[in-house]
Amino acid sequence: MALVGLSALLLFNQTYLSQIMSKLNTNPRTSPPPPSNASNVLPVAQNVSNGDLSNSSQTSNLSTGNPANSLGKVFNKVQGSVVQITSKVSTGFQLNGEAVQQSRLGSGFVYDTQGHIVTNYHVVSGSETVDVTFIDGNTYTAKVVGSDKDSDLAVLLITDDFSGETLVPIPIADSSILNVGDQVIAIGNPFGLSDTLTTGVVSQIGRLLPEEQGGFSIPNTIQTDAAINPGNSGGPLLNINGEVIGINTAISSSTGTYSGVGFAIPSKSITRIIPSLLKSGTYSHPWLGISGANLTPDMEKNLGLPRNYKGVLVVDVAQGGPAEKAKIQPANVDQSGGTFGSTTRITGGEIITMLDGHSVKRMEDIIGYLEESKSVGDSVKLTIVKNDNLSSPFTLSIVLEKRPSSAPATVSQ
Known part of the structure; x- marks a missing residue:
């Protein structure tokens, strides 16, 4: 449709x-x-x-x-x-x-x-x-x-x-x-x-x-x-x-x-x-410079995550963007099957679980929060876990930049 x-x-x-x-x-x-x-x-x-x-x-x-x-x-x-x-x-x-x-x-x-x-x-x-x-x-x-x-x-x-x-x-x-x-x-x-x-x-x-x-x-x-x-x-x-x-x-x-x-x-x-x-x-829209994937049961199994784990897996960062400058690491994704599913192989990467203390369940939470609550030049605090080390979350403070006029390939926010 x-x-x-x-x-x-x-x-x-x-x-x-x-x-x-x-x-x-x-x-x-x-x-x-x-x-x-x-x-x-x-x-x-x-x-x-x-x-x-x-x-x-x-x-x-x-x-x-x-x-x-x-x-x-x-x-x-x-x-x-x-x-x-x-x-x-x-x-x-x-x-x-x-x-x-x-x-x-x-x-x-x-x-x-x-x-x-x-x-x-x-x-x-x-x-x-x-x-x-x-x-x-x-x-x-x-x-x-x-x-x-x-x-x-x-x-x-x-x-x-x-x-x-x-x-x-x-x-x-x-x-x-x-x-x-x-x-x-x-x-x-x-x-x-x-x-x-x-x-x-x-x-x-x-x-x-x-x-x-x-x-x-x-x-x-x-x-x-x-x-x-x-x-x-x-x-x-x-x-x-x-x-x-x-x-x-x-x-x-x-x-x-x-x-x-x-x-x-x-x-x-x-x-x-x-x-x-x-x-x-x-x-001027605030920009983080990432693309994220909402976690699915297949992805949780692939990554060894607990069932119904909440967060957004970073799958890409824009070159020269705020996220890359903060050294956020995207996952390596093998999508030979065409879309995220049981055949997708994921290694490495980081999962965003909170934004300024607000729980993040889906990529939409990130996009909506930044659009409604942040401006260019504002800082945002991300709580992140590495998908192979869930017991050690860490935080990063990132200064949001002006969104480019068009979206870089695969980058959504």
């Missing part, structure tokens, strides 16, 4: 599209793209390997209220603050002498009264122009003022005169107090159907979205069964109080459309990263 981004990709000739929209007398925001000139082609962002998505336990004090009476109130409260985003990039091709453009259709929401809009990086990356359309039908030109591929976040600034538009920012809640079962609401523009509300629950928290295209995975995402589809990318996931608790970004699906498994970037990432994007246009 593939993990796909939620921006709808459209290829169109501008003149032809204008003629069709004129004949149909429709507004691109209030109706889906005409099937005669547009197709929903979904970019496959990542693949979920064996459905292996992590989770962690968190608690919540959110009040759910009365769902039947609250949903309409939430929609009325925020509908003017959710926008449709249309970004266009040149394909380099021509049709009848005119340039053919690729258009990404997504969503976003008002961040402040100065005209800043928050959305997904994959909705606007590489765009030549970006249009932002409000529920009243008014469309404004915007520019990308900050973006971060690794978190899939971007900030736009409306450059047109929007003095006639009342911008009402949506409050941002703390996603760390979410609990499985909390009711959530997604508002966006699936398939170009503007201002669509769907609802569901938090299915799980602390999921890791893997990235297999030269980037880094996104930790601590929110899994939900609220219906989200192409065009929902960048739109808000809200709690019952109408506060942002996430940004819809991907679905796990074999068809590219809703299958009951969607993912949102947590609001805690928004509050941590967006201010930096506004200030400098970029965000």
Whole structure:
């Protein structure tokens, strides 16, 4: 099953599209793209390997209220603050002498009264122009003022005169107090159907979205069964109080459309990263420079570890990275069978069992902790055991560096 981004990709000739929209007398925001000139082609962002998505336990004090009476109130409260985003990039091709453009259709929401809009990086990356359309039908030109591929976040600034538009920012809640079962609401523009509300629950928290295209995975995402589809990318996931608790970004699906498994970037990432994007246009992620493997029963047997031993086996370190400088030793892994399993032979190496005193059970624990709690230049204390000397743990203090723009081969954090 593939993990796909939620921006709808459209290829169109501008003149032809204008003629069709004129004949149909429709507004691109209030109706889906005409099937005669547009197709929903979904970019496959990542693949979920064996459905292996992590989770962690968190608690919540959110009040759910009365769902039947609250949903309409939430929609009325925020509908003017959710926008449709249309970004266009040149394909380099021509049709009848005119340039053919690729258009990404997504969503976003008002961040402040100065005209800043928050959305997904994959909705606007590489765009030549970006249009932002409000529920009243008014469309404004915007520019990308900050973006971060690794978190899939971007900030736009409306450059047109929007003095006639009342911008009402949506409050941002703390996603760390979410609990499985909390009711959530997604508002966006699936398939170009503007201002669509769907609802569901938090299915799980602390999921890791893997990235297999030269980037880094996104930790601590929110899994939900609220219906989200192409065009929902960048739109808000809200709690019952109408506060942002996430940004819809991907679905796990074999068809590219809703299958009951969607993912949102947590609001805690928004509050941590967006201010930096506004200030400098970029965000620097802390980097340890390792790749680790979660221990399995086969690996425990191979290494002679006790059953259900907790920790992460270091299998690679980035050359010149913080971990290598601290002399962390990766294991020697013979994966002639293709993947970790009963035929894998492992010798040497070190196992990380704690991070700043916090227990480490999976690689996701390391990635999530560093992303949420650490910055470039911070020190982190690792508790490590050698797999052939479990009775003698030792600690290393490592200074985190700025993550490179792309992931070195096999290195995940």
